[in-house]
Amino acid sequence: MTDPKKRLDQMIAKLRKNDFRITPQRLAILKILASSTNHPSVENIYGKVKKDFPTTSLATVYKTLIVLKEIGEVLELGFGDGGNRYDGNKPNPHPHLICTGCGTIMDPDLESLGDMTEALKRATGFQILTHRLDFFGLCPDCQKSRSAR
Amino acid sequence: MTDPKKRLDQMIAKLRKNDFRITPQRLAILKILASSTNHPSVENIYGKVKKDFPTTSLATVYKTLIVLKEIGEVLELGFGDGGNRYDGNKPNPHPHLICTGCGTIMDPDLESLGDMTEALKRATGFQILTHRLDFFGLCPDCQKSRSAR
DNA sequence: TTATTAACGGATAATCTTTATCGATAATAA
DNA sequence: TTATTATCGATAAAGATTATCCGTTAATAA
Numbered sequence: 001m002t003d004p005k006k007r008l009d010q011m012i013a014k015l016r017k018n019d020f021r022i023t024p025q026r027l028a029i030l031k032i033l034a035s036s037t038n039h040p041s042v043e044n045i046y047g048k049v050k051k052d053f054p055t056t057s058l059a060t061v062y063k064t065l066i067v068l069k070e071i072g073e074v075l076e077l078g079f080g081d082g083g084n085r086y087d088g089n090k091p092n093p094h095p096h097l098i099c100t101g102c103g104t105i106m107d108p109d110l111e112s113l114g115d116m117t118e119a120l121k122r123a124t125g126f127q128i129l130t131h132r133l134d135f136f137g138l139c140p141d142c143q144k145s146r147s148a149r
Numbered sequence: 150m151t152d153p154k155k156r157l158d159q160m161i162a163k164l165r166k167n168d169f170r171i172t173p174q175r176l177a178i179l180k181i182l183a184s185s186t187n188h189p190s191v192e193n194i195y196g197k198v199k200k201d202f203p204t205t206s207l208a209t210v211y212k213t214l215i216v217l218k219e220i221g222e223v224l225e226l227g228f229g230d231g232g233n234r235y236d237g238n239k240p241n242p243h244p245h246l247i248c249t250g251c252g253t254i255m256d257p258d259l260e261s262l263g264d265m266t267e268a269l270k271r272a273t274g275f276q277i278l279t280h281r282l283d284f285f286g287l288c289p290d291c292q293k294s295r296s297a298r
Numbered sequence: 299t300t301a302t303t304a305a306c307g308g309a310t311a312a313t314c315t316t317t318a319t320c321g322a323t324a325a326t327a328a
Numbered sequence: 329t330t331a332t333t334a335t336c337g338a339t340a341a342a343g344a345t346t347a348t349c350c351g352t353t354a355a356t357a358a
Contacts, residue, residue: 080228302356322335
């Protein structure tokens, strides 16, 4: 886990650099994201922020997350059902181990995809049912039309 | 790509085996899923079904997909934003190459995760920006509580 | 320190995708 | 052919996220 204080400073610096303001509500959200390693949901973050700032709106949480996504300071894990999950402590793409029973999301450290599944089973006791490996990027056509713009 | 006719037969057999009925609407949806390799969306499937059965409801498409998910005859690709995408031709988990520009989803054939990204860039011309690798399963606690039930 | 100004926060409506509901209909087995 | 139910179609409902509006405030410079 990255040091929460260090992460917080990184996030603040990145926001400043991109001319975003550091408001009390935002700071509270940043602290939560920088220090949590359990990939919180929006509701989860919202609940925590309200302890310090009871009048905080759910929209504020969403808006802050949108900003952080833009500048690459939070990793969004999107699923088709239910709400998304967020990682502000380790915002770069990395493998996840997700329990379809309780929703726990962990960060396994593994080498290659080869024996990955077997190693995961042994190391965590998880019953691995399926996996998901996606690459995101721009196809040749979209690269063209984007540079033409 | 798996032979569409073969896939259709597989899907029908699996439905029969699990005591689901083969209705005309369902058959139309099955045919679309068995023969498409472009990971169609629900709206996409809905549009095609309506050509043959104009009175088909959107709910019917969703219901059929739920059934197919249950028996493992369709792969659902869930995303946080917009609609999900479906693969009925190759229903087992496999890597995807997704264009964040136009939404194209392709099936690359690759070996290890090691040089995967570089190989993908060379082979497809994609500009790969990020990736996603998720494992799904049951954590030890959930395995316990499930077998206890 | 204070004035200025554009960005932000809070409340809520709107949107979008998916699921639930329910009466009518049709697939399947006897 | 008939009886039994799953399924269909239409639509309401739910849940998550985004858009809108306006009063407020953080950041900057005089």
